[in-house]
Amino acid sequence: MNAHPPAVGRGPAPAGRAPTLADVLALPVLAAGQPQVVTGLAQLERPVRWVHITELTDPASFLKGGELVLTTGMPLPEDAAGVRRYVEELTEVGAAALVIELVRRYHRPPDALVQACRARRLPLITLARDVNFLEVTQVVHALILGSQAEAMRRTQRIHEAFTALTLRGAGPQDVLRAAAEMSGRTVVLENLVHQALICEPSGSTVEEALGDWERRSRTAGPGDRTEVAGPEGWLTAPVSYQGERWGRLVMLPADGPVFGPEHVTVLERTAMALTVARLIHSTPWEHAAHRNALRELAEQRHHSPEDVHARCAALGLPTDAGVFVAVLVDPGPGVEGAEAEARLHRELRSAGVPALVGELSPGRLGVLLALRQGRPWRPVAERLSRAALALAPGAVVGVGSDVADLADTARSFREAARVMEATPPGQPLPADRSFHELPDVDLRRLLYALREDTRIQDYTERRLGRIVEHDDRHGTDLLTTLGHYLDAAGNKTAAARRGGLSRETVYQRLRTVERLLDTDLESGAHRTELHVALTALRVLRAGPGGHPG
CATH class of the missing domain: 3.30.70.270 (Reverse transcriptase/Diguanylate cyclase domain)
Incomplete structure (x- = not known):
């Protein structure tokens, strides 16, 4: 029979989504019947949208799709062809699964039924013990109606969240971030030439989401409407205004349930919010995308x-x-x-x-x-x-x-x-x-870059402060003479020529400088220190935005 036990210890279905076959089989009212999954173990994540009890040979005419069909097996045809037709009709109408009780007519599922269900990929579940089908219906329907009510509340919260984003003038990055958080899926905004402008990953890395993006995007179809498309099963929605398309939104699939109505709602509201954001914010999306990428690189x-x-x-x-x-x-x-x-x-x-x-x-x-x-x-x-x-x-x-x-x-x-x-x-x-x-970048420009550093300011004041104060107090010009001397690399004759002074005057002023600063101007190291300090002073005196020198 190749039977497998269903998942056990599973909690209730997450709020806001239809319960799956696995969720329903874990309910105590069905678990009491000792359910065994005979075929369709890989389809246990199918949503269950209703429960239908039937003892008819043609139950499909009363179904709309997504139903969990419960039967005692009494109406099953005797011949293999009739069983195949019975399963085909259930499959074509989209039944979620067939549950057969092995108590009255059968004690093991007929081989023809197992083969037909396996061929049509219809989950077949057997119950070894008697179960109250009416109680199963009541419990599962209550679960379904509760999930539908929660889905409506969540949809309302989605609308409210995007309305708030729109009213506060949120930019496209904020809108996509909210979409990724609400959906739990990676969301990407691309332009008309399939360049990914914004990517908000959820549960994946940017590399996983965007790798070989243009080629993958082109295989996902034109994206003229909201749909699941392409070999990877992307959920896409156009971003447009008055018939003019601006781009496309992509929600990437993740492990677990397929896209549901809530994901569609999030993506379509994201598209609407992006349209408003584009009308409000004048910066083209491509320019904003370049800015964000540059800042990530630079920082x-x-x-x-x-x-x-x-x-x-x-x-x-x-x-x-x-x-x-x-x-x-x-x-x-x-x-x-x-x-x-x-x-x-x-x-x-x-x-x-x-x-x-x-x-x-x-x-x-x-x-x-x-x-x-x-x-x-x-x-x-x-x-x-x-x-x-x-x-x-x-x-x-x-x-x-x-x-x-x-x-x-x-x-x-x-x-x-x-x-x-x-x-x-x-x-x-x-x-x-x-x-x-x-x-x-020479010394002067390096000091210009460091002009606001208090250590540079302190260094300059300690080296030259006494000369500046002496010039202010006595009306002398020692600082200028020192500058000529240092710029001439210690050549006193050249310094005298630059300042239009006699050599004796230059000698006298330099001796005063040595006394005030307690330094030896014949020392190359001391001259270097003073030259750096003087260059910094010139930069500082140029003021903010001024040209040093």
């Missing part, structure tokens, strides 16, 4: 290298490119960040350079260039810089070093950020290019 907020590769590949960035380079652009005052962002997007597209472009922070744009092996990145950076300068002549562009792996781009972003911190407004451009690099 190393991704969970693993595999996740960041999957996320960027799903956005259309070639993650197997030979070279990645980070570029930072500060357009300067009077230039809208969105305008600069769009301009750089267009420039890179026209150059045929794959890249992510987005605002990393207010007033600062980030660009990640992805170039094939052997293609030099400097001409691309130069073209990008000139485009930024054409839009905003006061723009500052900093470039990090190239890296070979996408997961290492945070280093390139850090280097570009150090360049930007050390590059004051108005800093002259290098003679051979229109952007700044890490080798450009």
Whole structure:
């Protein structure tokens, strides 16, 4: 008979979903009959939508699908052909399972019935002991009606949650996060060219969700309506407004029950909320997706290298490119960040350079260039810089070093950020290019970057404070003379010439400096310390945003 015991010790069905065959078999009222699953063990997660007691030879005419059919076996045909027809009719109408009591007519299930149920994949369950079918009906129907009421309450809560999101103007990231939390499934928003713009994973990693995304998405059909489609069984829904499609939502399947009405409700309400968000927020979804990906890369907020590769590949960035380079652009005052962002997007597209472009922070744009092996990145950076300068002549562009792996781009972003911190407004451009690099950061620019560090301020005051106070009190100009002397690398004759002073005057002033600072200016180490302090003082006196020197 190849019988198997059903699951035991199983709790009640989760609130809000129809009970399954396994849930029903675990109920005490049926468990008392010692149920055995003869066929269809793999179908125990089928939902049970009603219970039907029958002693008719053609019960299918009274069924609508999803019923648990209970019988004593009395009406079963004697011949094998009649049994097959009986099972076929139950299968065609969509019965959940056939339960036969082995007490009155049969003490073991007929072979013809077992074979027919196995052939049509209809679960066949036998009861070894007498069971009150009416009591089974009452208990299961109460369970079904309770789950339906809970499903209605949960649907109402879904509607209320998305209404609240819409009223507070939530962005697409917040909307998808709520959808993933409510459904317990991974939810993805893609554009019309099958690029995954936002992914909110649930129970899976970004790598698992987005791996080989474009190919998988194209096999899932056009997505013109809400449906389960494709070889992976994705639940999809279009995002559109007044007949114009903007993208598609995808809810990925997970282990356990298939998609139910609640999942459809969540996905359709997500699509509605995204439509409102797109009308409210002017930033295109693609730009927002680039921003989020760039911030994850620059701040190393991704969970693993595999996740960041999957996320960027799903956005259309070639993650197997030979070279990645980070570029930072500060357009300067009077230039809208969105305008600069769009301009750089267009420039890179026209150059045929794959890249992510987005605002990393207010007033600062980030660009990640992805170039094939052997293609030099400097001409691309130069073209990008000139485009930024054409839009905003006061723009500052900093470039990090190239890296070979996408997961290492945070280093390139850090280097570009150090360049930007050390590059004051108005800093002259290098003679051979229109952007700044890490080798450009000399002592003066390094101290400019550190100008707000109290340790630099304290160092400067301890080294030069007495001279500054002496000049203020007596109207002298020792600091200027010291500067000429240090800039001339300790050459007193050159210092006198620079200051338009006699050599004797320079000698006298330098002796006063030595006395005030208790130092020996003939010492190279002491001169270096004073030169660093004087350079820092010049930077500090330039003020915030000022040009040091």
